[in-house]
Amino acid sequence: MSKEERGAESTIYEELGAWHVNTGEETIHAKRMPGRFRTLKYFTSLVWLVYFFGPYLRYGDRQAILFDIPHRQFHFFDITILPQDVWILSLVLLFFAILLAAVTSTIGRAFCGYFCFQTIWTDAFTWIEEKLEGKPAARHKLDKAPWTLKKLRLRLSKWFFWLLISMFTGISFVAWFTDARQLWLDLFSLQISTVELVAIALFTAGTFILAGFMREQVCFWLCPYARIQGVMYDSETILPTYDFKRGEPRGRLKKGGVPDDQGDCIMCNQCVAVCPTGVDIREGQQEGCITCGLCLDACDTVMDKIGKPRGLIRYASLDDMLGKPEIPLYKRPRVLVYFAIMLIAISGILYGLTHLGSLELKVLHERQPLFVLQSDNTIQNKYVLKLLNKTDRDAEVSLSVQGPKDMQVKGIDKPLILHKGGVTPHTVYIKIPKESLKESRIPIIFTAKMSDKAAVAKYESMFFGPE
Amino acid sequence: MSEKNNPYDVQTTGHVWDETLGELLNQPPKWWWIGFHASWIFVVVYTLIYPSWPLLNSHFKGLTGWTAIKEYKQDMKEIESVRAKYESKLPGMSVAAILADDELSEYAVRSAKVLFGDNCAACHGAGGSGNPGFPVLADDDWLYGGSIETIEQTITNGRRGMMPKMGGSQLTDVEIDKLASAIVAGKVIEEPLYMEKGCVGCHTPTGTGMQALGSANLMDGIWRFAPGSKESVAYTIKHGVNDPSDPKTRDAEMPKFGGGKLSDTDIKKLAVYVYKLGGGQ
Structure with a gap:
């Protein structure tokens, strides 16, 4: 083994020795400091108000947005989506998946840092914790203190507020799937269904445990998106980065400012103290960093105090740090590909939503028997029409059939009433004189027309005769 | 050696093999411990709730009294409560009224599908497509009439038509051959024998038969006894249908399904089902 190799080996072990993984034995009590990104985070958290208050929006006589699972319908204001149109949902999922990729490849784990429910709920929970138990130092002390009446009181009141938020979270989740007003009534009159109760209980327990106790451990060890997003970075992605050229060699602040032979980092450790996942950003980008910018x-704040320019830690790309020129967004193939996919998905969604239609028609030809000889020497075929009314009110539909001139149709003389949001079957018989049948198969086109709307549905079927 | 293997001085079982091998009393990992206790607690709770332990003469019934049969019965009750909306109306309604109501007739057709398969399809074929010697139900040719009421009557009381044998003393083989040829050609009323030999009495001067008697329409292309060949027609003329004096006579009987075999409601459903097979008459 040469000297250099041994040198490399020892560096590996040094790094290994410094490598510290918090598997939950240490509670992170992050310090709260005001600042631009803190304010931004408060604003982005507001997105979740939609989650809490969305179910109370009304449209006409029903909930504006409702995932009605028992009736297999999704209501979104005046749009009702039935299982037949569920392909739109897959495009919506595709859009958001690619949006996540696009955002992550340009500005890092912005979802984790500013929008993720785990991050936001943990933030809210620790806010309550700070109001009740004090600053991080006091909280560390309380954690270690023996159980006294005072500690019990503090803990119980903290858990009470956590539980309150957790329960509201659970109830709000269920409110998207059932009528929200009725849900509250059922809750208070103790008539809530088992399914709803179990869903609320699971969500309450989940929120309480995940946001209250597991916190950053979820991001480290449970969340798949944390890892997926980690591999979406490239050297052009902007991330919270410690400017090591400017900061190193770090050293303590002396009287009269930072000595000339020292970098700008004065080892105040504030960046670590405020980190909600407890990582040291000065060690570089790492799995624990949720890019929240705190x-x-x-x-x-510290740089302002010691009279140095801001931005020792700043949003910067790896290329930027290495002094490479920045590539504009529109020249980055990944970003372009992502946006192309998003564009396709969104045009698909728009097409789907504008072409939902109100009426769907399917025709099932009777197969046993395929055709029947009638006493007047005609051949009869039987068809079962399945008419789907996608609108939210009962509708009248008139039927017509296109086919050979001498055919007789039975069952289309009077209009049909289709019940809202469901399939109505209807039987139609067609007769064609045997001698005028030139082929054993003749195409027949069925047309259904909704009388008060412009909705028309067509279906091509076959008329079968003897060979 | 043994000290190196036990650097933290964990307690051992005290057993030593091969002079130096001891067994350490390490605790199993915490996750395993939690899993282990959760498992046996689950088993205890489960066996308390559900029927489980065998006893001498029977078995422990479980605290909730759950059984698979009870659950099945409850599910059936749920289904019946869904059906009740229709089922409660059917007994008090006439078949014609059921047929006129789109929703009820749809329900009748759906629930009669199994009934038809169990009771009718063996002879009449699935979908009423008919079988040799058994009439097609999907067409508009009805021996006894294709109105919904007649279909109901046919199912309830059954049918047994009768055509006397014409072979032997009545008609010679040559005459039978003549008549059969005329019938297959659809021109039987032009054949003088048709009037002379009294066929006209049942099959009427127009040759279209009488539904009150169940006599067949001889003018159309639909045959009661398949195949519709001259030989087959000649056989029917010679030996008759259900004629007890001829052992070779055609056998044609529709058994009755009323009087306890099927309930009135089931018969109504079947009548609607059969009517809708081909659209009745």
Whole structure:
């Protein structure tokens, strides 16, 4: 083994020695510091108000947005989506998946840092914790303190508020799937169904445990998106980055400012203190970083105080740090591909939503027997029409059939009433004189027309005769 | 050696093999411990709730009294409560009224599908497509009439038509051959024998038969006894249908399904089903 190789080996072990993984034995009590990104985070958290209050929007006599699973319908204002149109949902999922990829490849794990429910709920929970138990130091002390009446009181009141939020979270989730007003009535009159109760209980317990106790451990070990997003970075992605060229060698602040032979990092440790996942950003980008930008706020505050320019920790790409020129967005193939896919998905969704239609028609030809000889020497075929009314009210539909001139049709003389949101079957018989049948198969086109709307549905079927 | 293998001085079982091998009393991992206790607690709770332990003469019934049969019965009750909306109306309604109501007739057709398969399809074929010697139900040719009421009557009381044998003393083989040829050609009323030998009495001067008697329409292309060949027609003329004096006579009987075999409601459903097979008459 040469000297260099041994040198490389020892560096590996040094890094290994410094490698610390928090598997939950250490509770992170992050410090709260005001700043630009803190404010931004408060604003982005507001997105979740939609989750809490969305179910109470009304449209006409029903809930505006309702995932009606028992009736297999999804209501979104005046749009009702039935299982037949569920392909739109797959495009919506595709759109959001690619949106996540596009955002992550340009500005990093913005979802994790600013929008993720785990992050936001944990933030809310720790806010309550700070109001009740005090600053991080006091909280560390309380954690270690023996159980006294005072500790019990603090803990119980904290858990009470956590539980309150958790329960509201659970109830709000269920409210998307059932009538929200009725849900509250059922809750208070103790007439809630088992399914709803179990769903609320699971969500309450999940929120309480995940946001209250597991916190950053979820991001480290449970969340698949944390890892998926990690591999979407490239060297052009902007991330919270410690400017090591400017910061190193770090050293303590002396009287009269930072000494000339020192970098700008004064080892104040504020960036670590504020980190909600407890990582040290100065070690570089790592799995624990949810790119929330709180360390930027902390560092900027300190830099202001010691009279140095801001941005020792800043949003920057790896290329930027290495002094490479920045590539504009529209020249980055990944971004372009992502946006192309998103564009396809969104045009598909728009097409789907504008072409939902109100009426769907399917025709099943009777197969046993395929055709029947009638006493007047005609051949009769039987068809079962399945008419789907996608609108939210009963509708009248008139039927017509296109086929050979001498055919007789039975069953289309009077209009049909189709019940809302369901399939109505209807039987139609067609007779054609035997001697005028030139072929054993003749195409027949069925047309259904909704009388008060412009909705028309066509279906091509076959008329079968003897060979 | 043994000290190196036990650097943290964990307690051992005290057993030593091959002079130095001891067995350490390490606790199993915490996750395993939690899983283990959760498992046996689950088993205990489960066996308390559900029927489980065998006893001398029977078995432990479980605290909730759950059984598979009870659950099945409950499910059936649920289905019946869904059907009740229609089922409660059917007994008090005439078949014609059921047929006129789109929703009820649709229900009748759906619930009679199994009834038809169990009771009718063996002879009449699935979908009423008929079998040799058994009439097609999907066409508009009805021996006894294709109105919904007649179909109901036919199912309830059954049918047994009768055509006397014409072979032997009545008609010679040559005459039978003549008549059969005329019938297959659809021109039987032009054949003088048709009037002379009294065929006209049942099959009427127009040759279209009488539904009150169940006599067949001889003018159309639909044959009661398949195949519709001259030989087959000649056989029917010679030996008759259900004529007890001729052992070779055609056998044609529709058994009755009323009087306890099927309920009135089931018969009504079947009548609607059969009517809708081909659209009745």
